[in-house]
Amino acid sequence: MKRHLNTLFVTTDDSYLSKEGESIVVKRQGKKVLQVPALTLDGLVCIGRSYVSTPLLRLCGEKGLTVSLFSPSGRIIGRFEGPATGNVLLRRDQHRLSLDPAARLAIAARFVVGKVANSRTVIRRGARDHGDPQGQLGEAADVLGRILRKVEHATDLDELRGMEGEAGRAYFRAFDRLVTRSGREFEFQGRSRRPPRDRANALLSFAYGILRHDLRSACEGVGLDPQIGFLHADRPGRASLALDLMEEFRAPLADRAVLTVINRRQVSGGDFRARPGGAVHMKEAARKALIVTYQKRKQETLTHPFLREQTTVGLLPHLQARLLARHLRGDLDGYPPFLAR
Structure with a gap:
């Protein structure tokens, strides 16, 4: 390890x-x-x-x-970053499979499985904790369950991305129900980015930026090319593979950290600043509170569902990148996404 x-x-x-x-x-x-x-x-x-x-x-x-x-x-x-390292043969396999429509679809579907399943887990936990199994959270969990059953039957990337988008909309429609804090300071009315339009979205965007850093480092650490993805389209300057791997970690790592700082009142409305045009930016106090919570979460231990080994949450990106590399080399029949419990 x-x-x-x-x-x-x-x-x-x-x-x-x-x-x-x-x-x-x-x-x-x-x-x-x-x-x-x-x-x-x-x-x-x-x-x-x-x-x-x-x-x-x-x-x-x-x-x-x-x-x-x-x-x-x-x-x-x-x-x-320093000089590029890693196995050139692994990168060749990655590039080759990214150009094979069937292989690319199969790998991309596993990322979406991880995203939808983990989003559903966070929603179901919220429904259980807040006594809302039959309400909006319960309905969102049911929608995500139906999408999850369809994901691996997608016939092309466009259909798969459509399912991912549908799952994201169902998840964020119910996200405000996960905010248990009273008042309107952190009311969430839907995902907004570039720029974030409210305090909750500012926290989410910041958390995703930190998570993206961790996933890109994990890709590079095992010799993968972070620019060549399977689910996300290739664009100059975009770390598409890091974004692919991020999908399974958004809800259980980034979103849970955001919900923690909101619901535990570790941030307040005064920790944010409204900009001309409607953008909302975080002040230093909010950034620090979220970073501390995120880092504490990374120190927690669990049993990896596929490897059956004890590990820390912070090591999960590295382990998933290694599992993906094993699949690309032909050592595993399929990529096993991380599924939170």
Whole structure:
């Protein structure tokens, strides 16, 4: 099993990151506030206005640490990474299968199975916890169940993507019922992005940005090309494979983290800022609360449903990327998505 490494998030503006020996040092106003050995990390995420020294970038490249830069709202600006590694034969298999319509459809369907099944699990848990098995949550779970039974009978990618879209709409129509906090501060009236139009959507978009970083790093860590996907269409600059793998983790990891900070009152309306045009951005307090909750979730342990091994939630992206690589090499008959319980 791969050692559980952590991602270092830097969220305070005007932080200066530098190298000291084999460690990463964070300074603010000339004072050292944190020092972390590079060997304990698998990535570095800078959110907002931070400064990174050239020697530190060189250290990150040598150690295989990815440095991701995000805007204050969670939009990815860019990434720095060292030389590409991995098995060229694996990437050839990945590219070849992505061009085979039947193989591509079969793999894409497994990503959608993971997404729909895990969305249904979150909805059913909410229905049970909130006493709503016959209400809107129960109805959404039934719709997702019907879609799930049809997914692997899709005849082409367009039909499959249509099922995925239908499942997403059913899930988000019921999402507001998962928010148990009283009042209208975090009322959710549907998914909005680019830009998010309310506080809940701002949290969701930010959480998905963090999750995307983790999935891209996992793909690269096993030698997969994060740009060549199966479900998502290839576009310049889009990490399509990372987005494919993200689908099964959105509800159980990102969405649950968002619901936790809302329902436990770890964020408030004052932690957000409305922008001209209707966009809603998170302030530093909201970003920190969500990151802490997300990182705590990654430390939780469970038994992997396919491998039957104890692992942490934070290692799941790496394990799923390895299972996908095994399938692409022909070692597994099909890709087994992660199915939350």
